[in-house]
Amino acid sequence: MSCKPSCSIVDRVLKSTFLQALIIYVLSVIAICSPGKAWEESDKQAFEEKIGIIASMIQDHAKSLGSGAGELDPTSLRAQCLLQSIGIDVVHRYLELNPGDVPWKQKYVKLREGLTACLYMMYKTQK
Numbered sequence: 751m752s753c754k755p756s757c758s759i760v761d762r763v764l765k766s767t768f769l770q771a772l773i774i775y776v777l778s779v780i781a782i783c784s785p786g787k788a789w790e791e792s793d794k795q796a797f798e799e800k801i802g803i804i805a806s807m808i809q810d811h812a813k814s815l816g817s818g819a820g821e822l823d824p825t826s827l828r829a830q831c832l833l834q835s836i837g838i839d840v841v842h843r844y845l846e847l848n849p850g851d852v853p854w855k856q857k858y859v860k861l862r863e864g865l866t867a868c869l870y871m872m873y874k875t876q877k
Contacts, residue, residue, distance in 0.1 A: 797844045804837040827872040834865045 811830050815823075841858050845851065 794848075797840070800840050801837065801844075804833065804840060808833045808837065824872060824875045827868065827875060831865060831868040831872055834861065834868055838862060838865055 808830070811826070811833055815826050815830060838858070838861050841854060841861060845854060845858060848854070
């Protein structure tokens with residue numbers, strides 16, 4: 751659903767509404783799926799549930815990005831980068847409470863590299 755200069759205002763509002771709904775959905779899922787107390791107790795299960803939900807959303811969104819033909823839609827890339835950023839924030843918070851978790855420290859570095867690549871693609875499509 752790429753928006754060309756000839757797009758109607760309805761198409762643009764729908765895209766904007768979709769992105770806003772996606773942001774609200776992600777934040778709601780994170781807030782509902784695990785209590786705040788779990789972070790204080792360094793609850794690994796709560797962390798893995800959060801990161802699992804975010805990972806599946808990222809994968810689903812990445813599949814939809816890859817299914818289109820031609821150039822990538824900047825709005826879709828922004829949503830993908832947002833999802834990756836939220837995942838990084840969740841991992842970062844977990845690592846603050848669990849600094850000895852070496853496997854997640856290594857994954858954190860890879861996640862940040864993935865976000866850098868996503869942001870690069872996003873900025874490249876805006877030119």
